[in-house]
Amino acid sequence: MKPVLLFACLTLSATRIGLAHPEHEFMAGLTAPSPATVLLITPPELAEAWKPFAAWKKQIGKPVRILSTRQIAERYEAPDLQEKIRRCIRNHTDHLGTRWIILGGDSRENGTGGVPDRDTLHRTKSGDYDAVPTDIYYLSKKDWDSDNDGIYGEWEDDRESIDYPDGDVGLGRIPVRTAEDVRAYTNKVIAYESGYPGSDFATSMAYTSSVPSALDALQTDWDTHLSKVLKGGLVRHLSSGQQNAKPFNSANWINLINGRESGKIHMHGGGLHHGWLLEDGTVITFSHVAQLRNEGAYPFITTTSCFTGEFDRGEDPSIGESMIRHPKAGAIAIVAPSRDGRQDGTHLSMTRFWEHG
Ligand SMILES: [Ca+2]
Ligand SMILES: [Ca+2]
The missing domain is CATH 3.40.50.1460 (Rossmann fold)
Structure with a gap:
């Protein structure tokens, strides 16, 4: 949310827009509509630790599908992991009835880490920032890089592929690194939602x-x-x-x-x-x-x-x-x-x- 809400070329074509959801991608992903209204994306090593969180959410009527970044990397075709994650999320929100997205892991500099962010370019009065973490990219219909130069969110060159969420789907990050972090946060959520x-x-x-x-x-x-x-x-x-x-x-x-x-x-x-x-x-x-x-x-x-x-x-x-x-x-x-x-x-x-x- 810039705050962590904080959170192109002009040659962008209809074909390219269409590539965001090609049929083969949809078919390569999870194809059946699911009762899961929450998609939780986790580093593989934390997938097991998230299960009590998912069980609690199911109990209160919000079934969770847990997908690891490894599963997403294997099921979706795209130039890098972030773009695979974006396509996976759009697959879920467009076709599978998902309403909430949880990025269940921390990110590190340069778009690395358990669940990496998408770094985008921001030009401000105090200078250029070329690595602003932009999790709303993951809800976008487009890929924020119209000119295909690997620099995302350039206001001039990428403008036509910069796309903001419409508010229909919620997304947040739980920046945990260890299974202990997941357990501690799960206990806080259960307390918050039950008492x-x-x-x-x-x-x-x-x-x-x-x-x-x-x-x-x-x-x-x-x-x-x-x-x-x-x-x-x-x-x-x-x-x-x-x-x-x-x-x-x-x-x-x-x-x-x-x-x-x-x-x-x-x-x-x-x-x-x-x-x-x-x-x-x-x-x-x-x-x-x-x-x-x-x-x-x-x-x-x-x-x-x-x-x-x-x-x-x-x-x-x-x-x-x-x-x-x-x-x-x-x-x-x-x-x-x-x-x-x-x-x-x-x-x-x-x-x-x-x-x-
Ligand atoms: Ca961190
Ligand atoms: Ca670009």
Whole structure:
């Protein structure tokens, strides 16, 4: 989602568009419509570990088909694994009734790793990024490389094959690396879906900010958007400049989560791959995540903080991944920037996420 939502030539022809779903590809894949509404793609070595997750989802009416990247590589024809995965996903969403896609593995730099991302080119005011992980590519009807030069998402050369999701199918990544990660996350999902805390946790939202200039916008967000979605809900703030708020320091952040009072958290301000910047310039890191004791009350977090969602770096984990993977604590899901960007634009995306998501 650019945030990890974050997440051509002009000679593109109808023939090429048609190649996205040739009959032989459909026939080479799984051909029968399936009751599985969820497709989970995993590295082969984690396929077994995902079975309890699939069993739980089946129990609540969302049957899961697990496919390993090896199976996909064998069944689909395409220039590389990412394109095989995209074709597999489109096969499932177009022909097999699949509604949700889970990328059940971590990615690494340069489009490698257990379930690799598709790196695409993005040109921004601060320069060119040629390797922005773009998981929405996997929902695309087209392959993002019209000119066939192996560089995906070039705005001029590939424009005609850049295609965005229409919202009918959901896709997310669970960036796990080990069977232990899968077990820990499965337990959190089962807790979240079987025993979601009631009371304030369900209807309150907490905002943290290390940037005083953002406080008015955060309050406006609540007053004009989120409070209407979370009718009867409460808002909490961690930021020194906010009235009746506690300072945004590590102790208060840990208490916010361990206190199990807000199931929705938005974090505004500076960030790094390994942590969130606090008001005093210190950083919330893995050592703070290790102090969380919020078993059974896992918040959903959005954040504008740059790089906190950089799941594809060789160095691992990012702070977002730490929050997802930590057993019996941390978060159930995070929407976070995988690179840097403009705070106001990212903030708007997150507001819309809460309002419409
Ligand atoms: Ca290209
Ligand atoms: Ca990672």
